[in-house]
Amino acid sequence: MDRLDAMRLFTRVVERRSFTQAANDIGLPRSSATQVIHQLERRLGVRLLQRTTRVVRPTLDGEAYYRRCLAILQDVEDAEGAFAGTKPKGMLRIEVQGTLARHFLMPNLPKFFTEYPEVEISMSESDRWVDLVHEGVDCALRWGELADSGLVARRLAVLKRITCAAPSYLKRFGRPKSFADLARHQVVGLRRFTSGELEPLRFVVDGKLQDLSLPAPFSVTGPESYIAATRLGLGIAQMPRFHIADDLARGSLVALLPDSPPPSAPVSLMYAQNRQLTPRVRAFSDWLAQEFRKAGS
Structure with a gap:
């Protein structure tokens, strides 16, 4: 595994607080994920993660490295996406309230996949508050006035x-x-x-x-x-x-x-403030705003 892939795996372990869940997200065996992180720690000469029987947490060095990894990976995605004709690709994990999922989002998804055929969507439905980073969710679609959650919220539409x-x-x-x-x-x-x-x-x-x-x-x-x-x-x-x-x-x-x-009630797309928008989330957000405008919400 090259250095960028190792960084992607490391950030996923930090966010999921679990080797198993991070490995599943990326499509690796858990044993391989553990070995990659061990090799990364040996190369850097520092301990990045504290491991217990129940949870995995970053050390102080791990927190600092995590922030640098996010910035580097974002720069790589932005650089690759800057070429004309390049379309977002990869897995997009979203959380949607059931009403919005069934009555607005899902009927319009065929148009999204026509426009972005290389993006995969894993959708979960819930009205509860979601810890986006630790649950491995890229963004959440919500309607109604939002409580102060520490998340960034892009208002997409106002529903009558x-x-x-x-x-x-x-x-x-x-x-x-x-x-x-x-x-x-x-x-x-x-x-x-x-x-x-x-x-x-x-x-x-x-x-x-x-x-x-x-x-x-x-x-x-x-x-x-x-x-x-x-x-x-x-x-x-x-x-x-x-x-x-x-x-x-x-x-x-x-x-x-x-x-x-x-x-009227706003519809907002929420994402973690310590993370820049990936091309996938940016494309999904812009597409949703366009679809809500078409619907005359």
């Missing part, structure tokens, strides 16, 4: 959101004609995954943001269950327009209160 209900619900409770009418209604509750608290409905009324908490006989934490319960007529809900465009077209959901819409 809709207040809606099923025809069966409106038949029972009536259709609200104004914000004040909502006092007589109920919602499908959406609970925050971390705290369990119910999210209030949010409206822009006469240019001002107003939150409204209503009775929620049924509540969920997942977006797919949220929309399913709304279709069943269990209450009023708010969700991104792209998520329910087909329901609105079929009439299985009805848009409400267009003069008092929910505030």
